[in-house]
Every structure is written in C-alpha cells, then in structure tokens.
Amino acid sequence: MVLHCQLTAAGYSKREPVLENIQFTVQPGELVGLIGPNGAGKSSTIKSLLGVIDYVDGKIDLENYAYIPERPFFYPGLTLMEHLHFLLSTLEIEEKEFIKRMQKMLREFQLEKVVHQYPDSYSKGMQQKAMIMLAFLQQPKVHIIDEPFMGLDPTVVRKLLDMIEWEKQRGAGILMSTHVLDTAEKICDRFLLISHGKLIAEGTLTDIQKKSELPDASLFDCFHILTERGEVNDRLGII
Template sequence: MTAVLMANIKEAGYSKEEPILKNIHFSIARGELVGLIGPNGAGKSSTIKSLLGIIDYFDGKIEMKDYAYIPERPIFYDGLTLWEHIHFLYSTLDVDEQIFYSQVNRLLQSFQMEEAAYRYPESFSKGMQQKAMILLAFLQRSSVYIIDEPFIGLDPKVTKTLLELIQREKDRGAAILMSTHVLDTAEKICDRFLLLSNGTLIAQGTLADIRRRSQLPNGSLFV
C-alpha cells in the first residue's frame, strides 16, 4: 500500500532544551484510518502540531500530500458567514464548480445546516461549529485528513453522518489520522492504532497486534 503520510519525529516540543516528543515514527497508507490514542498529556496534540509544522521546535522529517485539518476547537474567519467561508474555500481549490457546489448542498443537507449557512459561525453552538468545520474539511477532498477529537459536541445522528463521510473518503483512497478519546468507536472503525505515552510511541498496529504484544488476548484500548 502506498504511504501518503510519513512521519519521522526525532524530537519536538516548545523548546530544544525540553522536548515533548521523542522517536515517533509512523506512516499511513491510502485508504487507511489510523487512531492516535493516549491519555491527556501523552503528546497527541504535539504530534499533530508537528505534522502541521506549527510547533516551536522540531527535529525530523514529515512527508505528506495535500491535507485537510479538523481541529478540536473550531476556527473561523471573523465577519464571514458559513456560505462566505465555502465560497472562499472554493476560490482556493482547482475543482469543477458544479461538482463542488453539488457536494456543498449534499453536506449542508446531511448536517441540517441549510439555513445556518447564511449565519456567522461565531454565533453557532459548539456542536454547530464542529459540524461546520467538518463540512469545510471534507469539501476539500484531500489526500490526507488530520482529525482532532471530532466527536466532541456531536449528537448520535451527526456522529453517524461523520462516520459515513470518513468511510467514503477511505474508499476514495484518502489517509486519515484521527485523535480521539472515544475509544469504543475507535476500536470499531480504525484500521490501526498509534499508542502514545509520555511523548513516545509505545505501540502501533492493529488491535490484534496490540493484544498479542501485550499478551492480553481479550484486551481493549480502555486498559
């Protein structure tokens, strides 16, 4: 399988003197969903910042094709409605206009945001903001998706819609890295896992691989 995201993080953090991450190496192939798992403070956010090139100190190499990022805390441009965000996104992409806006309408309907599209995202609830970020990300149809805690603030119906979108992008051949604390869902949908603890990668592989290496044949990500 062709890897479209390759990470070789020797060290990274907010200063060279006190690195948070050490010796984290992994790759993600086309059509693969990989869960980034670990307790608070394990280094998940720093790993994502390293991939995005927005961490203060980094020693290593990241190889990644075009990507879309869904942050844990939604970020929008002040003074732009959701429709204006969508129009701006279209102006940055080399895509067919009719196909793009057809997809816009399908996603707005799926997330029940047709009327909200004419409002300012800063006025949205947390759940609505999260839906808007998801919509904008999946409109990009990127080779790589980096998704940080996507299920926070989503009701079961929207979670189902998100999972369907993730599966669709996997089928298209996109690689997806998803950080989440919703471990029961992660166990069901992820192809492989990266387990972080204290800034290091302590295990990676399928759930079966991790069970075998830990000698816990019936173990789960909860323990």
C-alpha cells in the first residue's frame, strides 16, 4: 500500500465539512480513478491528501508523491530548464540518468525549443506537458493526477498513457481524477465514485456494474445511474 486515506470528515471548517467517511487505498502498480460530478468533492479529497485544506479529521498515509494539478503552476522567474535543474537538486538520483530521461521527454513533448523560456509564456497544453515532465521525472511512489487530459492533443494523451503504464510497471501507485470516463474505463484498475462528499461506490468496473445493477454497462452509464441514485438518497437522508 502506497496511499491510505481514512477521512471521518474534511472541509474548510469543522462546522461545515464537505467530505464525510472517505476511505480508500492505492496499491503499488495500481491506477485508481477518482470520478464524480462537478462539486462532488474530488478536489477536496485531493486537497486533503496534500494537506492544503483547512480541516481534516482522519488519517492519511502518503509520502514521496508527485502531484499534477488541473491548472499548471510554476515558480515565477524560472525557465523550464531552471525548473528541471532545481528538481534535480532535490532528488537522490544519478545526474546522467536524470538528464537522459529529461532529454527524452523534452523530445517526446516537443519542448526542446522552448526549454529556456518561461512556462508562463506557454500555451495551456504546453504548460500541462511541462507539469507532466516535472512530475514523472521524480519517479515517486505515488502520483496524484488531477484532470490530466485537459488541453492535450491526442498524440500527447497517448504518450501520457504510455508513461502512466510505465510508472505502474515500475511499481508506482496512481490516483487520477478525471471526467474522461471512456478513457478511465480502459486504463483504470479500480474506481472511486464520489457524490455530495461521500464515497458512494468503489471497486473494479465489474463491482461498479453490480452496484448500479447494470451488467455489462459502460462506466459512463453506471456513473449516471449511481450519481442520480446518490442524489435521491441524499435528499431523503438515506446513507
């Protein structure tokens, strides 16, 4: 187990928590999809894991992780190359090995010509590629990825999926929040479905199909029925 989350409650104040009874694990070499409607609590769950939410009642076991945010951010006044050299200074890794992998990723993501420019001047897609580079070069035990496919063209999405698979083979655990359910269905080992701040379903696609009573249905169809059922139960006060 590389990530364990056991939240009794979490949110922006103790009196009004936005998450309740969220419990899950991520194993080495496992890709877990975090899915749910807008406002369901996915971002709050990630913020709880990262320790950047105001109130947390529970236990989180997480170390040596890399985070790819939905909205890329960079250190002001540093070029991408300076970001990369700073990252290298924080890692216990052979410099030659790091530079070899760095140069390979720069070529694959077509960032070689802009590596000495400031990422703030990049397009959204280029910024996202730069964030992916900085995260995957760390080779952490856990990747936390928030909406990774936003702003990426199909070619880069394919490269990202290949990199995710390589990280799984290396033994890294991955928690990925996404709205792209058709892709998630193909690549995720398990799913966590959050609605109204509660975990309403979890498990493999087969588990989700059983929970939704839709044998052989797509993740999209299961998502729809379970979310609607969760909203009804929430209105009725049914746990």
